[in-house]
Amino acid sequence: MNVNKSPRRRSFRARRCRHHIRVAAFATVRFVFRRFRRDETLRFGTAISLLGIVLFWSPPGVGDRPAPIADVHLHFNWDQAEILDSAEAIKRLEDNGVVLAVVSSKPPALALELADAADGWIIPFFMPYLEPERKGDWFYDPRVLPAAREALASGRYQGLGEMHLIVGFAPSLQKRQSIIDGLMELGVEYDVPLSMHVEAGSHRYFLPLCKRHPKARIFWAHAGGVLKAREVSALLDACPNVWVDMSARDPMRYGGSQAIVDDEGRLKPEWERFVLDYHERIMIGSDPFFVEEQLYWDEPNTGWDHLDTFIAFHRRWLSYLPEEITRKIRLDNAARFFKAQRLN
DSSP states (O other), X not given: OOTXXXXXXXXXXXXXXXXXXXXXXXXXXXXXXXXXXXXXXXXXXXXXXXXXXXXXXXXXXXXXXXXXXXXXXXXXXXXXXXXXXXXXXXXXXXXXXXXXXXXXXXXXXXXXXHHHHHTSSEEEOBOSOSSGGGGGTGGGOTTHHHHHHHHHHTTSOOOEEEEEEEBTTBOXXXXXXXXXXXXXXXXXXXXXXXXXXEEOSXXXXXXXXXXXXXXXXXXXXXXXXXXXXHHHHHHHHHOTXXXXXXXXXXXXXXXXXXXXXXXXXXXXXXXXXXXXXXXXXXXXXXXXXXXXXXXXXXXXXXXGGGHHHHHHHHHHHHTTSOHHHHHIIIIIHHHHHTTGGGGX
16 A cells, blocks of 8 residues: 555635534533543543544535544554454554554454554554563563564564553663563664653653663654653653654543643644654554553453544644644654555
8 A cells, every 4th residue: 555645635614614613612522521520420431432523523525535644553452352353443544544554462463463454554563461461560571582583583573562661660771671671672683663651750761771772763652651742852852763652642541631732632832842843753643542440350442442533633733733744743754664665
């Protein structure tokens, strides 16, 4: 599939109509979130559905085929695959204009299943959680490095991650950690990118690791998640080999406590400055995943049901930026970072 395919241009009337609808709807959703923010009777699913109406809905006949995008943060995990088959997942991505994507899965073999169903435009990553419950201690599992090497040597996996390093659970990165640093070195050896979910109160936690591996091609999941724009900027300045993906920065997840957009979906000033300054190293992703704390232990993860909303969140804030920058963040940066020509 040609990732550079250009969609038909939307009419001015269509864009204007969608804008007025969203302005009115955002005001309604803002009231709902503020009124029921502490009310446990308002289920997360209800709130996210309302926001989806704001971001995605348009009257019949308004709008056009969505502009092509790259979604660099997908999961297709065991508790998602049991209620969603790979063919339906592909259809949902294509309906949202996704022409290039990256997926990691628990267990890792499910990433291959989704990639195979896409016929070349989904890049499968090897996630180093050899059992689903190892998300919090994979960096102590001696089987990880041999398994990751075998996965990359097979030629079927084209990246490593997502790898979670959460302060309070993960070890200090001030000195070499054999498994974590070993995966960085494997990424360089096989010339594949690494997806790092490094979450801490400061960028300084991540800093020693990315500086030890200047040749590693790293993209930082969720742009640091809980960090402010200035902290993310400081890390990017210190480590030119690190890019960011903006997944899960929507109001339903990290954006609930660290909002990056205003009530109309436009980037707040500090985040707009960040995006304009680093637009060559920014990508987007949906991360169709419900926060585990929002689920009961016996419930499947229904994050894919909200793929439309997650992607529309990005389309919304991108719509306020210059077209050249929008195009890079929406698609071109990912094609360059992941060397998409290899998919042809």
